[in-house]
Amino acid sequence: MSDTNHILVIDDEIGICEGVKRALIPTGYRVDATISSTEGLELIRKGHYSLVLLDVKMPEASGIDLIGSIHAHDPEIVCIIITGYATVEMAVSAIKQGAYDFLTKPFSVDDLNLAVNQGLERRRLSLEARRTTAAEAESRKLAEEKSRLEELDRAKKQFIRLVTHELQSPIDAIQSYLNLIRDGYVSPDQLPEIIEKCAARADEQRALIADLLELGQMETLTTQRTAALVRLEAVLREVLDSIQPRADSRKIKIILQVEPGIPPVLADPGQCRSLWLNLLDNAVKYTPENGSVTVRLRAKAGVIVGQVTDTGIGIPPEERARLFTEFFRARNARESGVRGTGLGLVIVKRIVDGLGGQVAVRSEVGRGSTFSFEIPAGMDSLEERK
Ligand SMILES: Nc1ncnc2c1ncn2[C@@H]1O[C@H](COP(=O)(O)OP(=O)(O)OP(=O)(O)O)[C@@H](O)[C@H]1O
Ligand SMILES: [Mg+2]
Structure with missing residues (x-):
């Protein structure tokens, strides 16, 4: 996690590096500085910077070209370009590469503070938006999972209701035939037909139990x-x-x-x-x-x-x-x-x-x-x- 207050300055002019440190450290920022773009990139890879101030013109590389490498490491690092001469082309090119703002040399402490504060505020908002989007996606996923489980539960309950009903009805039928026989309502000539009906319902019950056993077995046995x-x-x-x-x-x-x-x-x-x-x-x-x-x-x-x-x-x-x-x-x-x-x-x-x-x-x-x-x-x- 990057430190909100950690700033890096990459500028081959030692005076700028020192000046930025002097201006920002008293307002509560931690500031590192380097005159080498190669060392700057290394520090970024190892450190946890929130904002980088980059000189446009350096012997090893242009600050604008570094922006891509910095954002490849962490897209939320705010890059502010420092330039001796601000042209429209340069500004467009810097913004295209992903720079947030640029400061023209010489700049005042107030200009520096304003650019840094605005840059960090932009970063805070962007991180917050990202967190909200992630939280929304997570809660959508949870809601979907919840409704899937509810549907499963509903199907299971319905299945149990149906099974209970299906198991109950042949037994009820057999029992009422038996009651008729026991209570003397069935004449001897009606008896074979009633017994046949009982046997058919018993067969039905057996077939149902066989199917249910098979379904149950399928759930426990893996293929x-x-x-x-x-x-x-x-x-x-x-x-x-x-x-x-x-x-x-x-x-x-x-x-x-x-x-x-x-x-x-x-x-x-x-x-x-x-x-x-x-x-x-x-x-x-x-x-x-x-x-x-x-x-x-x-x-x-x-x-x-x-x-x-x-x-x-x-x-x-x-x-x-x-x-x-x-x-x-x-x-x-x-x-x-x-x-x-x-x-x-x-x-x-x-x-x-x-x-x-x-x-x-x-x-x-x-x-x-x-x-x-x-x-x-x-x-x-x-x-x-x-
Ligand atoms: N070959 C078929 N021709 C016409 N209807 C069919 C045919 N096969 C299945 N069905 C229909 O599909 C339904 C479900 O079939 P299924 O095999 O699951 O149940 P079943 O035959 O009624 O009972 P059992 O659980 O004893 O097999 C049947 O009740 C019938 O309505
Ligand atoms: Mg069938």
């Missing part, structure tokens, strides 16, 4: 810890084995279009399974009987592209933006009677984001949807994560 080079095609074929019976029972044809030689991705194998499972599960469950689901897998320029296209109910355009938020289900999906908790796509997006990839949707109501993802190929992402 690095569980990452391996995974072949998406092999995982896809495994997942298809488990989906196929469901597709067959609804006469939905699954078509596979896989390019040969797809490179592996660096990922958690369980997450890759979950990625395919959620996309295929949706494609099959939101496609009416006799439809088809086409799965494509290809590689392009360092990324693996996966695509699941169905001939299903589609997603209304106004609802597409909310697809990847917790518990969101489009109106047509809810009205179709197909069960779901609205967490599958959240899981998909988190997995793909975690792998540095992207998810996209194209859809037309009543005609079908295409969900696609792009993930960096294993070797490339391995290089990037090093």
Whole structure:
């Protein structure tokens, strides 16, 4: 930090150096002086000067040329030029180089004091302005951070509210069915249907808990810890084995279009399974009987592209933006009677984001949807994560 009262005089006339000292020291300034511009620059680099008085004409260098070097060291040092003859050109050139003012020899003690005081006042104001700007930027940053945290907190609270509600409703339903049975309101012929309803709600609850566990796990496990080079095609074929019976029972044809030689991705194998499972599960469950689901897998320029296209109910355009938020289900999906908790796509997006990839949707109501993802190929992402 520079000393407000510390002044340096660089002038090859020893008389000027002494004169300035005599004039300024009694008014409370600390003054150093040198007749050499080289030594002057050295003192500036080592010292903490607020103001420098510079002679224009010196054997080693012109005072005007020194201003650049002084300001490179500290832009807030006030430079005042001392000159034997003041011309307009010289004044313009000095100001252009960053001089604050100039004094013409011979000058009075009053002239000197006035120039020095004004120069230091300018410096004080400029430092204050700089501090205010920095403080403003800091407080803006803090305000932004605060609103980001508030938003996060709000989203978390909303998530907990939704989870609680979603966990509560199947239990409430099962409990009221059980109460009906216990209190004798269910005839023996109604019993199988009620038991079926209970079982369906219990299944729903289990699926929700499984999704929640998966989401929770994703937050604690880092990809690095569980990452391996995974072949998406092999995982896809495994997942298809488990989906196929469901597709067959609804006469939905699954078509596979896989390019040969797809490179592996660096990922958690369980997450890759979950990625395919959620996309295929949706494609099959939101496609009416006799439809088809086409799965494509290809590689392009360092990324693996996966695509699941169905001939299903589609997603209304106004609802597409909310697809990847917790518990969101489009109106047509809810009205179709197909069960779901609205967490599958959240899981998909988190997995793909975690792998540095992207998810996209194209859809037309009543005609079908295409969900696609792009993930960096294993070797490339391995290089990037090093
Ligand atoms: N292939 C699709 N065709 C039509 N709508 C879809 C499709 N995939 C997703 N959706 C819509 O997006 C919503 C969210 O999907 P998501 O997989 O997150 O939840 P879900 O299938 O309802 O429940 P689950 O958590 O059991 O997967 C669905 O409810 C549905 O409205
Ligand atoms: Mg789903």
